[in-house]
Amino acid sequence: MAPHRTGRLPAMLDGRLRLPLIAAPMFLVSGPELVIACCRAGVIGSFPTANCRTTDELDDWLTRMTAEVATFREANPGLPVAPVAANLIVHRSNPRVAEDLALLARYRIGLVIASVGSPEHVVGPVHDYGGLVLADVASMRHVEKAAAAGADGLILLTAGAGGQTGWANPFAFVRAARAAFDGPIVLAGGIADGVALRAAETLGADLAYMGTRFIATRESMASEAYKRMVVEARLDDITLTRAFTGLPTSMLTGSIVAAGLDPLALPERGAIDIAKDINPEARGKRRWRDIWSAGHSAEGVGDVPAVARLVERLVREYDDAEAGRATGRG
Ligand SMILES: Cc1cc2nc3c(=O)[nH]c(=O)nc-3n(C[C@H](O)[C@H](O)[C@H](O)COP(=O)(O)O)c2cc1C
Structure with a gap:
């Protein structure tokens, strides 16, 4: 099984990816099962540290995720096994930034995704232990600020993305950000199959996020009713x-x-x-828990597969698209 060639991507991903893909961090959706299944299948598994109620719980999650992914990698030396990425909400309203960051440093989490705010305060501590920071951006002003703050890569939030979405058109945004920034670019929003993933690379992105697509997987923490609604939407x-x-x-x-x-x-x-x-x-209904988020790509989600099966399908679609054989949805 050939690993994905990495081009502009950091050396830490060499030979580790089957696809240029990050299963996006999702509040109340991404847990250890999903992250581990993604990494084992060769796509970067990520989760928001906010999914853990306490730093003790985060400690437990990190122990389990890093150990299970490392064990699988050792047992399968020929397979691309992806690293775990952690998402930190860096907004000043998050009182746990420093504590969570200290744990990510202890586990040497190589990819830290900074969202909802400037990455300026996390870049230094993450670089100190050899990690890289990917920063969420939704405008060219954000691109400039994140680059100036020393972010290693950018995640371009675009219109129709799940969760707190961007508003920029992805064609215009990737081309503009690519002209302004030399490092890895991740396109986020509206991508649910291998054809769109390949298109993101054609535009100039190095990786893509899929969030909504991974809500409807067996390993996600979403309720069955939520998964069903994503499939039907x-x-x-x-x-x-x-x-x-x-x-x-x-x-x-x-x-x-x-x-x-x-x-x-x-x-x-x-x-x-x-x-x-x-x-x-x-009364009693809560955002995220009872009122659910998904992006425009819900239209392209038609089933609730295990992650391993989903990734096999994405690889087929991606290879077909690369060979010019893309016709429709897989
Ligand atoms: C239910 C849900 C929860 C999300 N929670 C977070 C989060 O905690 N942190 C974050 O950086 N992004 C969050 N996002 C945004 C995703 O990481 C990602 O940007 C988005 O899902 C990409 O668009 P797509 O859903 O069209 O693939 C969330 C998205 C969804 C659907």
């Missing part, structure tokens, strides 16, 4: 709203309706108190 079933998180977020319209809310009558902005502000019947 069309592109038109995604509502873009600031109502739940204060930032533009892609939500599954069906889950907003199921919580007793009118997707067309949400407040314009702000982390709302659902029961108080909108509908007392919806």
Whole structure:
């Protein structure tokens, strides 16, 4: 099984990837099973440290993930086995940045994804132990700031992405960022199959994120009902709203309706108190846990496979696209 050639990617990924792909970090969705399955299949598995309620729990997760991936790598010397990546919310509202970062340093997590804020305070500590920082960016101003802060790579959040989404057109954004930045670029938003993954590389990206596609896998922590809704959702079933998180977020319209809310009558902005502000019947419903996020690529998600099977399919689609044989969805 040939590893993916890495081009502009850091040496730490040499021979470690089957595809130029990161299974994106997702709040309440990415846990140890998903991360480990991804790394074993040769795609970078990532998770937000916020998925652990405490740093002790993060310690447990890191022990398990790094040990299981290392054991699998030793047992399969010929296989590309990807590294674990951790996502730190670097926004000042996160009180655990320093503690979580100290743990990532202890486990020497090679790829740290800095999101929702400037990576300036994490670049130094991560570089000190030999790790690299990938920074989320949604505008050319963010590109310039992240590059100036010393980020090693950029994750371009584009329109229609799951979670707190970008707004830029991916064609325009990748071309502009590629002209301005020499390091690795990861395209995020709307990618659910090997054809789109190959297209991201053609545009000038070195890697891509898939988030929504990995919600509907056997190993994800999403509930069965959430997975089913992602499988059934069309592109038109995604509502873009600031109502739940204060930032533009892609939500599954069906889950907003199921919580007793009118997707067309949400407040314009702000982390709302659902029961108080909108509908007392919806008391107890919580964003992310009961009101679910997914991106436009939900349209391209038609099943709930095991990660290993999904990656086999993505490799086939990617190879076909590279050979000019892409026709439609796999
Ligand atoms: C349910 C959900 C939760 C997410 N949580 C996070 C998060 O905690 N941290 C983060 O950096 N990105 C988060 N994201 C964004 C993803 O990492 C990624 O940018 C996005 O899913 C890519 O777009 P796609 O869903 O179209 O593939 C989340 C996305 C989803 C769908």
